[in-house]
Amino acid sequence: MADNAVLEKDPLQQPPGVEGTMERRIRFPMVPDGLYRAILATVAGVFCLVMVALVVTLVIKARPAFAHFGFGFLTGTTWDPVHAKYGALPFIIGTLETTAIAMVLAIPVGLGTALFLVHAVHPRLRAPLSTAVELLAAVPSVVYGLWALLVVAPWARTIIEPALASITGSKGPFSGPQLGIGLLLAGLVLFVMVLPTMVAISRDVIASVPGEEVEGAYALGATRWQVLWRVVLPSARVGLLGAVTLSMGRALGETIAVTMVIGNSTAIAHSLFAPAATLSSVIANQFTEATEPFHLSSLIALGVVLLAVSVVVNAAARLLVHSVGRQSSASVALV
Amino acid sequence: MSTALLAFASPSLAAKKPKAPVDPYVKADAHASGGALTGAGSTFDQPLFTKAFFEYNKADSGVTINYASIGSGGGIAQFQATTVNFGASDVPMSPADISLAKGGQVLQVPIALGGEAISYNLPGVKTGLKLTPSVLADIFLGTVKTWNNSKIKKLNPKVKLPSNPITTVHRADGSGTTYIFTNYLSTVSPAWTAGPGTGKSVSWPGGVAGQGNEGVAGLISQTPYSIGYVELAYALQNKFTYATIQNAAGDYVLPSKASVAADAAQKPNVTTVDFSIVDQPGAASYPISGYSWALIYQLQKNQATGTELVKVLDWLSHAPGQAIASSLDYVPLPANIQALARSTLLQVTGPDGTTVLLTK
Numbered sequence: 001m002a003d004n005a006v007l008e009k010d011p012l013q014q015p016p017g018v019e020g021t022m023e024r025r026i027r028f029p030m031v032p033d034g035l036y037r038a039i040l041a042t043v044a045g046v047f048c049l050v051m052v053a054l055v056v057t058l059v060i061k062a063r064p065a066f067a068h069f070g071f072g073f074l075t076g077t078t079w080d081p082v083h084a085k086y087g088a089l090p091f092i093i094g095t096l097e098t099t100a101i102a103m104v105l106a107i108p109v110g111l112g113t114a115l116f117l118v119h120a121v122h123p124r125l126r127a128p129l130s131t132a133v134e135l136l137a138a139v140p141s142v143v144y145g146l147w148a149l150l151v152v153a154p155w156a157r158t159i160i161e162p163a164l165a166s167i168t169g170s171k172g173p174f175s176g177p178q179l180g181i182g183l184l185l186a187g188l189v190l191f192v193m194v195l196p197t198m199v200a201i202s203r204d205v206i207a208s209v210p211g212e213e214v215e216g217a218y219a220l221g222a223t224r225w226q227v228l229w230r231v232v233l234p235s236a237r238v239g240l241l242g243a244v245t246l247s248m249g250r251a252l253g254e255t256i257a258v259t260m261v262i263g264n265s266t267a268i269a270h271s272l273f274a275p276a277a278t279l280s281s282v283i284a285n286q287f288t289e290a291t292e293p294f295h296l297s298s299l300i301a302l303g304v305v306l307l308a309v310s311v312v313v314n315a316a317a318r319l320l321v322h323s324v325g326r327q328s329s330a331s332v333a334l335v
Numbered sequence: 336m337s338t339a340l341l342a343f344a345s346p347s348l349a350a351k352k353p354k355a356p357v358d359p360y361v362k363a364d365a366h367a368s369g370g371a372l373t374g375a376g377s378t379f380d381q382p383l384f385t386k387a388f389f390e391y392n393k394a395d396s397g398v399t400i401n402y403a404s405i406g407s408g409g410g411i412a413q414f415q416a417t418t419v420n421f422g423a424s425d426v427p428m429s430p431a432d433i434s435l436a437k438g439g440q441v442l443q444v445p446i447a448l449g450g451e452a453i454s455y456n457l458p459g460v461k462t463g464l465k466l467t468p469s470v471l472a473d474i475f476l477g478t479v480k481t482w483n484n485s486k487i488k489k490l491n492p493k494v495k496l497p498s499n500p501i502t503t504v505h506r507a508d509g510s511g512t513t514y515i516f517t518n519y520l521s522t523v524s525p526a527w528t529a530g531p532g533t534g535k536s537v538s539w540p541g542g543v544a545g546q547g548n549e550g551v552a553g554l555i556s557q558t559p560y561s562i563g564y565v566e567l568a569y570a571l572q573n574k575f576t577y578a579t580i581q582n583a584a585g586d587y588v589l590p591s592k593a594s595v596a597a598d599a600a601q602k603p604n605v606t607t608v609d610f611s612i613v614d615q616p617g618a619a620s621y622p623i624s625g626y627s628w629a630l631i632y633q634l635q636k637n638q639a640t641g642t643e644l645v646k647v648l649d650w651l652s653h654a655p656g657q658a659i660a661s662s663l664d665y666v667p668l669p670a671n672i673q674a675l676a677r678s679t680l681l682q683v684t685g686p687d688g689t690t691v692l693l694t695k
Contacts, residue, residue: 078538079538080531080537080538081509081534081535081536081537081538082517082531082532082533082534082536082537082538083532083538085538149553149557150553153557154557157558177500177502179502179543179558180557180558181543181554182543259507259546260545260546260550263543263544264507264543264544264545264546265539265541265542265543265544266538266539267541275542275543275544281507284508285507285508285509285536285544285546286508286509286536287406287408287509288378288405288406288407288408288409288508288509289406289407289408289508289509289510289511289535289536290408290509290536291407291408291411291426291429291432291535295536296408
């Protein structure tokens with residue numbers, strides 16, 4: 001029992017020699033399993049407690065807003081602190097749109113980069129390129145924001161937006177004045193910001209696909225393309241979902257960089273060029289000067305909505321991957 | 336309202352040392368306590384407080400004042416909870432706010448004065464575009480949509496105005512700057528009163544928004560054909576192009592320290608309920624301006640701390656402090672408002688019920 005306790009305490013440690021065991025026993029006298037579990041439960045309990053306390057506090061502080069507006073808080077399109085009318089719909093849409101732009105770009109680019117780093121890059125370049133990607137993840141978001149505002153926004157106004165507008169004839173999503181800042185630029189910044197997460201995790205997941213399976217597929221005469229779709233991606237599916245989930249989490253909640261470039265309009269945007277706002281950008285903008293209790297409560301309610309949106313979006317991503325996984329395994333079976 | 340960078344922008348001004356606060360009004364010598372005071376609130380006051388409290392500490396060694404510029408809302412909350420010695424807010428505390436204050440009767444002292452420039456980015460057009468209050472309101476309401484609109488043309492017959500759409504720029508963050516600007520628009524335009532109204536954050540009919548004065552200024556300078564409001568200090572120090580605004584007397588006035596002070600001096604009896612000084616009469620008045628307020632409790636529970644607090648606020652709201660304010664491009668408080676600040680500070684009492692700031 002004592003041996004068990006020692007081993008469980010440090011499972012990665014190689015089983016020590018007899019002398020080592022003696023020494024450890026002297027230093028760590030018998031810890032009963034019960035106590036061991038109690039310690040772990042306490043540590044995990046603190047984590048759960050913090051989570052619960054966070055949610056409970058948010059909900060309590062947000063209650064006046066929810067109680068007054070009810071479901072209308074989610075469907076209202078006016079955010080007017082002067083007349084105390086608060087509706088979160090424009091910000092929910094803004095959050096989902098910017099995240100969607102970022103993910104639509106980040107999934108293929110991130111996955112492609114990860115595959116390149118694992119399968120196609122010259123071995124000498126692999127380490128420096130991987131490090132470069134990881135360094136991007138360490139850049140503070142305010143730096144991305146400044147770069148986007150001062151450097152990318154003028155490009156967006158003079159190059160990117162006119163080009164997109166000419167494709168659709170200034171209609172639909174690419175209509176209206178070309179200001180540089182707005183939904184599109186916010187989405188592009190988020191794309192750049194989540195890319196390192198997407199690449200770094202995808203790379204590790206793809207690299208951990210068993211070499212035997214890949215080599216086996218090649219031995220059967222599969223092309224690189226077939227190996228990618230039939231072997232690598234199905235095998236890495238769950239890990240790639242993790243990469244997408246983490247990236248999306250960052251995109252949904254990113255505040256500073258988005259606030260700097262989204263244009264901060266509280267109306268629903270009818271074009272990707274138009275200014276908009278996200279749940280977190282409104283909180284960041286208005287929290288410091290919100291002196292009316294009701295205004296403050298509504299801002300905290302936005303935090304609750306953001307939490308809920310994150311949970312729903314992540315659950316949806318999981319369901320999607322689950323159903324796609326079934327289809328692909330079915331098609332593999334058919335082959 | 337952040338002009339944090341501005342404090343560094345004018346190193347030459349740092350040489351102007353204020354005179355040591357020789358003040359006959361102070362009853363007790365609080366130096367012995369070597370007191371440390373804490374304050375929290377408005378970001379508008381932050382550059383002034385940082386510099387002024389540094390100078391005060393040098394001149395009156397032993398007193399340190401820590402100011403956290405967490406925003407007026409946060410400042411009021413901290414002050415209500417009595418976790419700070421004083422608060423600072425761009426809009427005075429409302430009666431509802433005061434009823435939540437745990438330290439008793441609240442006094443509010445005008446401590447800084449600022450104006451707002453209407454800045455624009457019109458290629459080829461210099462400072463001095465003429466705008467009337469109603470046209471300005473129409474631009475921000477979105478009813479005047481292009482620069483060559485007949486209403487703007489009529490005011491500026493000699494200026495070559497383009498046909499491009501106007502992009503309005505406003506503050507994204509809740510701010511006293513926005514409060515003063517929307518207060519002005521509400522005063523001059525019934526349509527604005529019926530629409531967005533007055534507040535630190537309002538529901539804007541259109542346009543884009545940046546964070547802080549620097550955000551708005553950045554958007555204006557980056558976006559051709561845009562117009563927005565920025566703190567006067569910011570416009571002066573960054574050499575922006577800005578409009579002349581028609582005042583209540585019918586004259587077109589450029590924003591400057593003198594024209595804002597002229598506007599403020601028109602209303603000597605400003606109170607914490609009737610505190611708006613926009614659109615005052617007088618041919619020299621620039622109409623878009625407002626005060627920032629220091630919040631203190633009338634009854635100071637600690638004689639030494641109370642004395643030191645009142646002393647520093649008196650110093651700040653009079654010649655030495657206001658000279659520093661002017662060097663940072665705040666508008667110095669007019670004489671009648673300095674007198675108001677002192678008469679308010681004279682109401683502060685120590686635990687024994689006597690005033691801590693004595694008259695001559």
